[in-house]
Amino acid sequence: MPELPEVETTLRGIQDALRGQTIERLVVREARLRWLIEEGLAQRVAGSEIIALQRRAKYILMHLAQGSLIWHLGMSGSMRLLDSPGEPCKHDHVDLVLGNGTMLRYNDPRRFGCLLWAREGLGHPLLRDLGPEPLDDRFNGEFLYQESRARRVAVKTFIMDQKVVVGVGNIYASEALFKAGIHPARSAQRISRARYSRLAEQIKQVLSNAIEQGGTTLRDFFAADGRPGYFRQQLEVYDRQGEPCPQCGRPVSRKIIGQRASFYCGFCQR
DNA sequence: CGCTGACCCTGACGGC
DNA sequence: TGCCGTCAGGGTCAGC
Numbered sequence: 001m002p003e004l005p006e007v008e009t010t011l012r013g014i015q016d017a018l019r020g021q022t023i024e025r026l027v028v029r030e031a032r033l034r035w036l037i038e039e040g041l042a043q044r045v046a047g048s049e050i051i052a053l054q055r056r057a058k059y060i061l062m063h064l065a066q067g068s069l070i071w072h073l074g075m076s077g078s079m080r081l082l083d084s085p086g087e088p089c090k091h092d093h094v095d096l097v098l099g100n101g102t103m104l105r106y107n108d109p110r111r112f113g114c115l116l117w118a119r120e121g122l123g124h125p126l127l128r129d130l131g132p133e134p135l136d137d138r139f140n141g142e143f144l145y146q147e148s149r150a151r152r153v154a155v156k157t158f159i160m161d162q163k164v165v166v167g168v169g170n171i172y173a174s175e176a177l178f179k180a181g182i183h184p185a186r187s188a189q190r191i192s193r194a195r196y197s198r199l200a201e202q203i204k205q206v207l208s209n210a211i212e213q214g215g216t217t218l219r220d221f222f223a224a225d226g227r228p229g230y231f232r233q234q235l236e237v238y239d240r241q242g243e244p245c246p247q248c249g250r251p252v253s254r255k256i257i258g259q260r261a262s263f264y265c266g267f268c269q270r
Numbered sequence: 271c272g273c274t275g276a277c278c279c280t281g282a283c284g285g286c
Numbered sequence: 287t288g289c290c291g292t293c294a295g296g297g298t299c300a301g302c
Contacts, residue, residue, distance in 0.1 A: 003295060034278070034297075075296045110279045112296050153273070169295055218295060259275075
């Protein structure tokens, strides 16, 4: 479910309620996520204050004095803030109960998400080698151009590689490539500086717009207050095969690239 | 090193 | 109504 805008939306929905709060207790009902939630984690964090929250790539970090909780929502994960929590529902795997009685409840049907612990959150092996944040100035057309030399993979696969740039998932990769007029299957090394410059700009644009709209809800993404994201109606090609291209009217194509469904206009994108 | 395909898991949906 | 195959916004890992 969540790409960068959805994770950012989740973070914004929870951070004010969590920052400065004490963790009363952590309840793990199902530890078998993408990786097993380590035993003893609940004991380790109980009583600690959440000093700060941060998003890095599609991870949400909660910094405590002695280390950081690292969450990933995987494909189907979501977080809800509950003032008066009732009985947990199906797939409500983890509760974070705060000192003021508020609860953060983590739900993840497919269990592709994770909850990890690290002394230095950003130093965790999974986060250490990630590429730059797409909305950072360090990420631009020249960077993409340099990184893509000798990369023969499809440009869509390339920009979805979290070691190249983080946060660009399957939806926004298709959207940004459409706006930049670049065919998703084109080899990454066969794209000019000028076109990478357009692509970097469009990635920033589409992600920023999606964040403003609270992300994209295809089926099961909801922010921490339960509201869906409203960016779906602004998607120009994703999940629109057969519909007219917004630019030229020819039907939008769908093709599997790097094991992921990809949507594009074969006429407008070269 | 770069790249491909298998795999992790549940649920929704369409065809029969 | 049910069964079966397919697909889904994530990512890692083994093997070539």
